[in-house]
Each structure stands twice: as C-alpha cells, then as structure tokens.
Amino acid sequence: MKLEQLDITVFIAYVIGLLCIALWISRNDHKGDRNTEDYFLASKALPWWAIGASLIASNISAEQIIGMSGSGYAIGLAIASYEWMAAITLILVGKYLLPIFLKNNIFTMPQYLEQRFDSRVKTTLALFWLAVFIFVNLTSVLWLGGLAIQTVAGVDWMFGMIFLAVLSVAYSLYGGLKAVAYTDIIQVVLLVFGGLFLSYLALDTIAGGEGVLAGFQTLTEKAPGHFDMILSRDNPNYMSLPGISVLIGGLWVMNVGYWGFNQYIIQRALAAKSIQEAQKGIAFAAYLKLLMPIIVVLPGIAALILYPDLTAPDQAYPSMMSLMPVGIKGLVFAALVAAIVSSLASMTNSISTIFTMDIYRNIVPDRSQRHYVHIGRISTLVSLGIALLMAEPLLGKFDQAFQYIQEFTGLFSPGITAIFLMGMFWKRTTSAGALASALGSAVFSFAFMFLWPTLPFMDRIGIVFILCIGLSVLVSLNGGKPQSDCSVDMSDISFQTQRGFNLAALGVTVILILLYTIWW
Numbered sequence: 001m002k003l004e005q006l007d008i009t010v011f012i013a014y015v016i017g018l019l020c021i022a023l024w025i026s027r028n029d030h031k032g033d034r035n036t037e038d039y040f041l042a043s044k045a046l047p048w049w050a051i052g053a054s055l056i057a058s059n060i061s062a063e064q065i066i067g068m069s070g071s072g073y074a075i076g077l078a079i080a081s082y083e084w085m086a087a088i089t090l091i092l093v094g095k096y097l098l099p100i101f102l103k104n105n106i107f108t109m110p111q112y113l114e115q116r117f118d119s120r121v122k123t124t125l126a127l128f129w130l131a132v133f134i135f136v137n138l139t140s141v142l143w144l145g146g147l148a149i150q151t152v153a154g155v156d157w158m159f160g161m162i163f164l165a166v167l168s169v170a171y172s173l174y175g176g177l178k179a180v181a182y183t184d185i186i187q188v189v190l191l192v193f194g195g196l197f198l199s200y201l202a203l204d205t206i207a208g209g210e211g212v213l214a215g216f217q218t219l220t221e222k223a224p225g226h227f228d229m230i231l232s233r234d235n236p237n238y239m240s241l242p243g244i245s246v247l248i249g250g251l252w253v254m255n256v257g258y259w260g261f262n263q264y265i266i267q268r269a270l271a272a273k274s275i276q277e278a279q280k281g282i283a284f285a286a287y288l289k290l291l292m293p294i295i296v297v298l299p300g301i302a303a304l305i306l307y308p309d310l311t312a313p314d315q316a317y318p319s320m321m322s323l324m325p326v327g328i329k330g331l332v333f334a335a336l337v338a339a340i341v342s343s344l345a346s347m348t349n350s351i352s353t354i355f356t357m358d359i360y361r362n363i364v365p366d367r368s369q370r371h372y373v374h375i376g377r378i379s380t381l382v383s384l385g386i387a388l389l390m391a392e393p394l395l396g397k398f399d400q401a402f403q404y405i406q407e408f409t410g411l412f413s414p415g416i417t418a419i420f421l422m423g424m425f426w427k428r429t430t431s432a433g434a435l436a437s438a439l440g441s442a443v444f445s446f447a448f449m450f451l452w453p454t455l456p457f458m459d460r461i462g463i464v465f466i467l468c469i470g471l472s473v474l475v476s477l478n479g480g481k482p483q484s485d486c487s488v489d490m491s492d493i494s495f496q497t498q499r500g501f502n503l504a505a506l507g508v509t510v511i512l513i514l515l516y517t518i519w520w
Contacts, residue, residue, distance in 0.1 A: 018183060050268075086289045199295065206306065
C-alpha cells in the first residue's frame with residue numbers, strides 16, 4: 001500500500017495546520033515569559049472538554065492503535081477489556097482520587113509522595129517514572145509509529161520515528177501543556193472519525209457491500225472465537241487474559257495505577273479550572289473509552305478475515321488502511337500520526353515536569369521560573385533523543401508490542417498502586433512501608449515469573465498487589481510513626497460529586513453490564 005498524491009497533500013495540510021494552531025495557542029496564551037504553572041499545568045485553566053479529549057489523545061497512541069489492533073487480530077474482542085474496564089476506573093479516579101490531588105495543589109505524582117512521605121520516596125519513584133517513560137513508553141510509541149509510517153507510506157521506519165519526534169517537539173516545546181491539550185481536541189476528532197470510518201469500510205467489505213450490520217454478523221460467524229470477552233482455560237491466549245480475573249483481578253490494579261497515578265495521564269486533570277471541571281472531563285473521557293474498541297480492536301478482528309496471512313499481528317491496522325479511498329486515506333493516516341505525536345508530546349511534557357520539578361529543582365534551587373521552563377525544554381529534547389536510539393534494540397523483536405508493554409509495567413504497577421492507596425487511605429503508612437512496597441513489587445513479580453511461570457500475568461499482578469499491601473502494613477507497624485502526614489486530612493476532602501457526574505457514572509456502569517452480558 002502507498003499514499004497517492006492527494007493523500008500526501010491532505011497529510012501535509014494537516015501537519016501545517018496543526019503547527020499553526022499550536023503556535024497561535026501558545027502566543028495568545030502568554031505574552032511574556034512562562035512560569036512553571038503556565039508551562040507544565042496550562043495555568044490551571046483547562047476546561048472539561050479539553051481535559052477529556054487530551055486524556056484520550058494521550059492514552060490512544062501507536063501502542064494502542066497498532067498494538068491493540070494486533071491483539072484484536074491475535075486474541076479477539078477480549079482485549080477490549082483494557083478499554084471498557086478503564087471507563088469505570090476513570091469514574092472512580094474522578095470521584096475518589098482527584099479531590100485529594102487537587103486539594104493539595106499537586107504538580108507531579110512524586111511531589112505528592114514527598115508531601116505524604118519524604119524525599120526518599122519521591123526521588124525513588126521520580127527516577128523510576130523517568131526510566132519507564134523514556135525506555136518503555138516513548139520507545140514503544142516511536143517504534144510502532146515508525147513501523148506504521150513504513151507500512152502506509154513506504155518511508156523507512158527510522159526516518160518515520162525521526163519525523164514523529166520532530167513534529168511532537170515542533171508543536172509542544174514552546175507552548176507546553178496548554179498547546180498539547182488544545183491541539184489534542186483536533187487529534188481526537190480525527191482519531192474517532194478515522195477509526196469509525198475504517199471499521200465501517202471493513203465491515204462493509206466483509207459483507208460484500210451489504211452494509212455494516214451484515215458485515216458484523218458475517219464477522220461473528222467466521223471468527224466466533226474472537227468474540228469471547230471472558231476466555232476459557234483452554235484458550236491459547238488465556239495467559240494474557242485469564243478469564244474472570246479480567247473483571248475482578250489484576251486489571252483493576254493496572255487501571256487504577258495508570259489512570260490515577262500516571263503523571264502523563266493525570267496531569268491533564270491536575271490542570272483543570274476546578275474539581276468539578278476535572279470530573280466532567282474525566283466522565284467525558286470515560287465515554288470515549290467505551291467507544292475505543294470499535295476504533296482500535298474491531299479493525300484488527302476484521303483483518304483476520306480480510307488479511308489472514310499477515311506475518312505479524314501488529315501489521316493488522318496499517319494493512320486495513322488500504323481499504324480507504326484516495327484522500328480519505330491521507331486523512332486517516334493523519335489521524336494515526338495525530339494520535340502518535342499527541343502521546344509523544346504528552347509523555348515528553350510529563351518527563352520534563354518530573355525531571356525539572358522533582359529532580360533538578362532540588363539540586364539547583366532558587367532559580368528563576370524562566371530557568372526551570374528552559375530546563376524542562378532541554379529535558380524534552382534529551383528524552384526523545386534517548387528513545388530514538390533505544391527503540392529498535394528494545395522492541396524490534398516483539399510481535400505484539402501492546403502485550404510487551406503490559407508485561408513490563410506489570411512488574412511495578414502493583415507496588416506503585418499500593419503506595420498511593422495506602423498513603424491516601426491509611427495514615428499509619430510510613431516511608432519505610434512505602435519503599436518496601438516499591439521494592440517488594442519487583443521482587444515478588446520476578447519470583448512468580450521464575451517459580452510459577454504458568455501463572456497468568458494478570459493474576460500475578462493481583463497477588464503481588466495484595467502482598468505489597470501486606471508488606472507495607474508489616475513494615476509500617478514495626479517502624480516508628482510517620483514523620484510527615486500533612487497532605488491527607490480526609491476530614492477536609494469531600495468526595496461528593498455533582499448530579500451530572502453521578503448520572504454519567506450510572507450510564508457507564510449500565511453500558512458495561514450490557515456489553516459483558518452480551519459478549520460473555
């Protein structure tokens with residue numbers, strides 16, 4: 001497949017338009033020098049619709065579109081649990097976690113840990129997140145994005161990665177989070193349109209032009225095993241999605257850790273005008289997550305029928321784009337690139353925030369706001385440079401990058417989630433207990449991997465999470481009382497939510513029950 005001249009023209013127009021809009025937003029946002037709140041938290045003035053769109057644009061990137069489509073090709077609709085369970089997780093984050101963070105005027109997740117525990121916990125987790133963002137998240141997005149550009153446009157994957165890195169820098173380096181968040185609205189519109197249109201074309205093609213409903217029925221008949229949401233033990237993919245554990249096990253731990261405590265995700269909500277605005281944005285994002293499997297998983301399942309001889313599952317989505325008519329193909333390709341550069345910009349902005357505010361400012365204190373913003377921009381460039389060099393060596397040998405990412409982050413997610421939840425809701429938790437949980441997560445995870453290799457990784461995550469909670473309790477009770485507990489006074493924090501948010505939460509719950517009832 002290759003792009004025609006009209007496709008290339010449409011794509012170039014998108015790139016130029018995106019850069020112009022980002023520059024306009026940046027210049028109109030602040031006429032003088034930016035301070036750290038302007039650059040890293042968009043002056044704490046984001047409206048709900050920008051928060052919701054930016055949350056999804058940051059989340060849905062190459063590893064989601066390419067990776068989840070690949071998993072849809074290999075596994076089926078069951079992989080959609082990552083999206084659908086995330087919707088209800090977002091509601092819980094908006095109701096129970098956001099009020100705590102916003103009450104304490106948090107810039108970063110490590111900053112919260114310092115307020116709750118001490119600088120040791122903050123520095124340990126800050127260094128960990130920087131390593132994961134650079135060597136797992138950035139590398140995976142660049143690698144899969146480069147492969148997608150090579151498949152669709154015929155450009156070498158390395159040049160594709162360089163293009164993605166340069167484009168993300170071009171529209172985000174000057175304007176910071178506000179430029180990223182507002183341009184994300186355009187990215188999400190393109191992403192949703194492109195994904196829905198591709199699913200429509202795929203189903204219509206399968207049906208021989210008889211429409212979407214006929215195509216979906218044909219797809220379910222030809223690939224019935226790909227429409228089981230809860231996999232049985234005899235399913236070859238049971239190790240990745242172990243049956244009922246998807247609903248009651250380790251996926252909850254991973255989702256809460258990702259949506260509640262992941263800097264490059266939660267940073268959008270931290271930049272809200274108010275707690276009510278943040279919660280509305282969270283609810284908006286939850287409904288978009290319900291839509292995502294139609295956009296990213298369904299094309300992968302359809303590719304099983306239309307392109308059954310692919311050499312690797314991650315080729316599914318790029319191959320499906322050959323169904324697009326000339327011109328629209330360029331727009332959908334722009335949507336794919338939009339999702340990739342949006343995630344890159346979000347990740348690098350969060351990397352610069354953590355490095356500048358949690359690491360560098362402690363080493364070099366009492367400098368001007370302009371100086372710290374400048375350091376943040378430099379750290380953005382350095383992190384992208386490292387990721388470009390490391391992408392192929394780290395990810396070049398994996399067929400399903402999405403599963404690789406989940407496996408790696410699953411080593412540490414249980415401990416991080418335990419640290420935050422214990423710190424928020426049990427005052428007796430000490431710094432030593434928090435550090436023990438972080439270390440225990442890696443030790444327990446590796447122990448299970450070697451001693452119980454047949455244990456599905458999602459079950460492993462749930463068990464390790466419980467062990468980390470227990471270890472934190474034991475260490476905390478055997479040590480002295482916490483030296484610092486100034487950040488969490490639950491009596492001052494209200495978990496009451498507005499009627500609109502409550503109705504939105506009810507709607508998400510009802511939809512999820514219906515989905516799992518139908519596709520059980």
